[in-house]
Amino acid sequence: MIVLGIESSCDETGIALYDSEKGLLSHVLHSQVELHAEYGGVVPELASRDHIRYLVPLMEQVLQQANLTRNDIDGIAYTAGPGLIGALMSGACVGRSLAWALDVPATEVHHMEGHLLAPMLEENPPQFPFVALLVSGGHTLLAHVTAVGEYELLGQSLDDAAGEAFDKTAKMLGLGYPGGPVLARLAEKGEAGVFRFPRPMTDRPGLDLSFSGLKTFSLNTWQKLQTELEGQAEKLEQGQADVARAFQEAVVATLSIKCKRALKQTHCKNLVVAGGVGANQHLRQQLSKMVKKEGGQLYYPRIEFCTDNGAMIAYVGCLRQMAGESKSLSIDARARWPMDELTSIRI
Ligand code: KG4
Numbered sequence: 001m002i003v004l005g006i007e008s009s010c011d012e013t014g015i016a017l018y019d020s021e022k023g024l025l026s027h028v029l030h031s032q033v034e035l036h037a038e039y040g041g042v043v044p045e046l047a048s049r050d051h052i053r054y055l056v057p058l059m060e061q062v063l064q065q066a067n068l069t070r071n072d073i074d075g076i077a078y079t080a081g082p083g084l085i086g087a088l089m090s091g092a093c094v095g096r097s098l099a100w101a102l103d104v105p106a107t108e109v110h111h112m113e114g115h116l117l118a119p120m121l122e123e124n125p126p127q128f129p130f131v132a133l134l135v136s137g138g139h140t141l142l143a144h145v146t147a148v149g150e151y152e153l154l155g156q157s158l159d160d161a162a163g164e165a166f167d168k169t170a171k172m173l174g175l176g177y178p179g180g181p182v183l184a185r186l187a188e189k190g191e192a193g194v195f196r197f198p199r200p201m202t203d204r205p206g207l208d209l210s211f212s213g214l215k216t217f218s219l220n221t222w223q224k225l226q227t228e229l230e231g232q233a234e235k236l237e238q239g240q241a242d243v244a245r246a247f248q249e250a251v252v253a254t255l256s257i258k259c260k261r262a263l264k265q266t267h268c269k270n271l272v273v274a275g276g277v278g279a280n281q282h283l284r285q286q287l288s289k290m291v292k293k294e295g296g297q298l299y300y301p302r303i304e305f306c307t308d309n310g311a312m313i314a315y316v317g318c319l320r321q322m323a324g325e326s327k328s329l330s331i332d333a334r335a336r337w338p339m340d341e342l343t344s345i346r347i
């Protein structure tokens with residue numbers, strides 16, 4: 001069965017073809033980074049319009065790459081939530097309509113389930129059960145995963161998601177958009193031990209997270225530094241990198257502490273990290289070290305499947321379609337969609 005997957009929940013249009021027997025056939029991505037850069041963040045209306053512009057040409061491209069025609073498609077899968085409602089509706093309308101026109105089933109996919117199962121696209125996929133750390137721009141959560149669709153929420157961010165904290169801190173440091181990867185690059189130039197930022201909510205039991213205070217701590221440190229080093233451009237530049245490093249280290253250390261706790265609590269050995277912040281090299285290294293010490297293994301998708309993409313949607317859509325899930329002719333999208341509302345499938 002060949003499924004065409006459509007991702008359009010935020011600022012990336014991703015299209016892919018997944019074959020239940022051969023695996024991923026092709027995938028393409030159009031990023032809207034340049035479109036939103038001058039505004040310093042995603043402008044929802046511009047995002048929706050851009051998805052509309054790119055959805056069909058990208059579908060043609062993905063078919064061409066796989067040497068297939070639209071008649072080879074056995075099903076359509078599209079992200080139905082959570083995300084920006086207009087952006088989601090663009091993909092949902094095109095996806096549902098195309099399925100109707102081709103007379104094939106359509107399946108709604110939960111964006112975070114896509115992220116969570118993205119490591120399954122790799123050569124050495126994780127086996128159930130495992131703990132998943134999902135760290136994206138909109139969500140940060142820890143889940144105990146026992147099967148596809150069986151996600152027990154262990155903890156989540158009570159305020160800013162990890163990616164959001166990266167983006168906002170980057171903005172405060174004057175680093176532009178999208179801040180996460182830029183801040184991570186700057187952090188490499190920072191010196192170790194110059195600043196030590198707090199590890200929020202690690203001094204009490206539980207698996208919830210909070211990054212908003214850390215963001216404020218970074219701002220205060222940066223403002224103080226700017227006053228102290230006024231007129232000393234070179235020192236200030238180094239100071240900015242030191243703040244970036246301390247911020248990244250604090251986020252990574254906090255996530256690592258919580259992941260270790262989650263593994264202990266669930267008696268799991270293996271950890272999956274996915275979502276945009278999962279592309280962060282320092283996070284991968286630290287989590288890998290921690291999990292190995294605990295006798296397990298860390299799994300993650302290749303970098304391009306950490307951030308938003310169509311491949312993860314085509315994959316989950318294919319699994320769910322093979323399990324008989326298909327959507328009526330109505331077109332729905334959900335800005336919010338709790339993961340525990342998903343149905344489980346045993347494969
Ligand atoms: O999963 P994703 O592509 O979109 C959402 O579903 O939100 O995640 C995007 C987030 C952004 O906040 C971005 O700054 C962050 O992931 N991100 C990173 C890195 N690459 C992307 N954060 C830290 N380090 C990175 N290397």
Ligand code: ZN
Binds near residue numbers: 115136137275276308
């Ligand atoms: Zn995402």
